[in-house]
Amino acid sequence: MAQQSGDPQLTIDPRSGFCKTNSTFYSKRKPISLPTNHALDLTTFISSRPHHAKVAFIDATTGHQLTFADFWRYVESVSTCLSEMGIRKGHVVLLLSPNSIFFPLVSLSVISLGAIITTTNPLNTTQEITKQISDSKPVLAFTIPQLLPKLAHASSTGNLKIVLLPDHQNQNPPNTNSTDLRIIGTLEEMMKREPSETRVKDRVTLDDTATLLYSSGTTGVSKGVISSHGNFIALIQNVSRRFGKSEQEEIYVATVPMFHIYGLAAFTMGLLALGSTVVVLSKFDMADMLSAVQKYRVTYLPLVPPILIGLVNKADEVKKKYDLSSLRTVLCGGAPLSKEVIEGFVDKFPNVTIMQGYALTESTGAGASTDTMEESRRYGTAGLLSPSTEGRIVDPDTGKSLLVNQTGELWLKGPTIMKGYFSNEEATASTLNSEGWLRTGDLCYIDDDGFLFIVDRLKELIKYKGYQVAPAELEALLLGHPEIADAAVIPFPDKEVGQFPMAYVVRKSGTTISGTAVMDFIAKQVAPYKRIRKLAFISSIPKNPSGKILRKDLIKLATSKL
Numbered sequence: 001m002a003q004q005s006g007d008p009q010l011t012i013d014p015r016s017g018f019c020k021t022n023s024t025f026y027s028k029r030k031p032i033s034l035p036t037n038h039a040l041d042l043t044t045f046i047s048s049r050p051h052h053a054k055v056a057f058i059d060a061t062t063g064h065q066l067t068f069a070d071f072w073r074y075v076e077s078v079s080t081c082l083s084e085m086g087i088r089k090g091h092v093v094l095l096l097s098p099n100s101i102f103f104p105l106v107s108l109s110v111i112s113l114g115a116i117i118t119t120t121n122p123l124n125t126t127q128e129i130t131k132q133i134s135d136s137k138p139v140l141a142f143t144i145p146q147l148l149p150k151l152a153h154a155s156s157t158g159n160l161k162i163v164l165l166p167d168h169q170n171q172n173p174p175n176t177n178s179t180d181l182r183i184i185g186t187l188e189e190m191m192k193r194e195p196s197e198t199r200v201k202d203r204v205t206l207d208d209t210a211t212l213l214y215s216s217g218t219t220g221v222s223k224g225v226i227s228s229h230g231n232f233i234a235l236i237q238n239v240s241r242r243f244g245k246s247e248q249e250e251i252y253v254a255t256v257p258m259f260h261i262y263g264l265a266a267f268t269m270g271l272l273a274l275g276s277t278v279v280v281l282s283k284f285d286m287a288d289m290l291s292a293v294q295k296y297r298v299t300y301l302p303l304v305p306p307i308l309i310g311l312v313n314k315a316d317e318v319k320k321k322y323d324l325s326s327l328r329t330v331l332c333g334g335a336p337l338s339k340e341v342i343e344g345f346v347d348k349f350p351n352v353t354i355m356q357g358y359a360l361t362e363s364t365g366a367g368a369s370t371d372t373m374e375e376s377r378r379y380g381t382a383g384l385l386s387p388s389t390e391g392r393i394v395d396p397d398t399g400k401s402l403l404v405n406q407t408g409e410l411w412l413k414g415p416t417i418m419k420g421y422f423s424n425e426e427a428t429a430s431t432l433n434s435e436g437w438l439r440t441g442d443l444c445y446i447d448d449d450g451f452l453f454i455v456d457r458l459k460e461l462i463k464y465k466g467y468q469v470a471p472a473e474l475e476a477l478l479l480g481h482p483e484i485a486d487a488a489v490i491p492f493p494d495k496e497v498g499q500f501p502m503a504y505v506v507r508k509s510g511t512t513i514s515g516t517a518v519m520d521f522i523a524k525q526v527a528p529y530k531r532i533r534k535l536a537f538i539s540s541i542p543k544n545p546s547g548k549i550l551r552k553d554l555i556k557l558a559t560s561k562l
């Protein structure tokens, strides 16, 4: 292994990557190179990557294709229009859309101007979207006609301007009173605009913000993660190394959402830089995904555990019905994968290599990965630290850095680590220290060979189908019910979905509200994936002397009968 600490005085154990002097684990992967020119934006970086590929995106439903040449011409046209609309460096633009071939186009056009993209899940309720809008303060939103009602409030009362995206899937938009909405154009019109070389171009540097993706981090409610142009360029270098090994051109299916870091980094940036073709599905549907693999001779499937579990469970039926012979690799990220599922997949699909990734929004999609079948067979591992990434294992009680094979909180440092949380100095200070170390909230160890193992979660987070659910958000909503005195929300384990939210509720004395009524009360206010799916009444919520909920005690109580 190369000496990667940058300090020749430091001796790194080549097997584990661990340096005793500073208790730091150094990545065993070859370091990535980063641009020396500070005045570089992410869009220019991606568009200047050399490759000879032709088709960048295919809409799996309509067959509509965008070549690389079309794509970059449209980016120029849309950027010209945005510039004429007054969009400048530092402005925030909201993108509320399911996956589409236009998602990368909007993202990279906005980012090229030094403006900032914020995304949100189309399943979010109007209330949740309005909250994100009041935090991130976008000056413009892109959305499909079907989702207009979710922006009606922000547009009519907050003057949010809207550009409509084409929605070839749904030809019947909902009946929204469009006079209340400030719709200022359509993407299709913008794509026809002649690009102008003389448009206003602010100087964009690697340190400027590119995206504000929302994550609950280690505690509390959703916060805007500030990722810079430099963070994403480092990630693309990482992706290029990892995915660019193949001699053959790869064809990917995009079914995981582009509004999260996983899909955004892969489908709107990394694979575009590599010259791969991405077949886009607007939402996940097993049959549509498998038909797309067969029809477009897809070679590579980036997935999350629930989809992989579905594939393993229905393997015999699936293999009979679809020709999946083109498929060579499956990547699984977003949540842990059990040994049982990996073994099941290897058994049912012996010709497909399975790779895993571990990352956070706060680390702009880097962290650890397995890059070969051999590495993936080290069951339970999340892989080796990403290139140019350093790790520390820290005792959460004493703050002391630990050694090889010792379990503590994983801290990460490197070129993909976020700049902080938007307008939230307190959350930033408790997550990022002054030396640039990010507290992941994951309890881990790194073994003698440098492989990372995630043992548990210190952070207050529920992962439902790879989506984050913040207990604090659901607890605040529960406490808003007039008949609830106190509440705590915990993750409840489930084989298919990973975990789902379970609530412990203390009724106010003299009240009789039912569990179903409480669950309905929450369901009306949140996206379906955040719904409370199990509930128990309790006389009091266990707390420590400073009032912090003792979640581990509640998890023990809830799972003791399993």
Ligand SMILES: CC(C)(COP(=O)(O)OP(=O)(O)OC[C@H]1O[C@@H](n2cnc3c(N)ncnc32)[C@H](O)[C@@H]1OP(=O)(O)O)[C@@H](O)C(=O)NCCC(=O)NCCSC(=O)/C=C/c1ccc(O)cc1
Pocket: 123, 255, 256, 257, 260, 261, 262, 263, 284, 304, 306, 307, 332, 333, 334, 335, 356, 357, 358, 359, 360, 361, 365, 366, 369, 464, 465, 466, 467, 528, 529
């Ligand atoms: C494809 C999934 C796994 C399943 O889809 P689904 O089953 O159709 O359900 P949905 O999640 O779309 O919808 C949730 C619920 O809403 C329901 N729903 C739907 N639309 C409606 C409706 N219009 N009305 C009412 N109900 C509805 C839907 O039926 C469903 O209900 P339920 O069956 O009760 O859960 C979907 O959940 C999904 O895409 N999850 C992935 C999330 C994800 O990308 N996470 C990554 C986060 S970032 C990260 O961790 C980084 C990872 C990473 C890893 C590796 C790397 O190298 C780098 C990075």
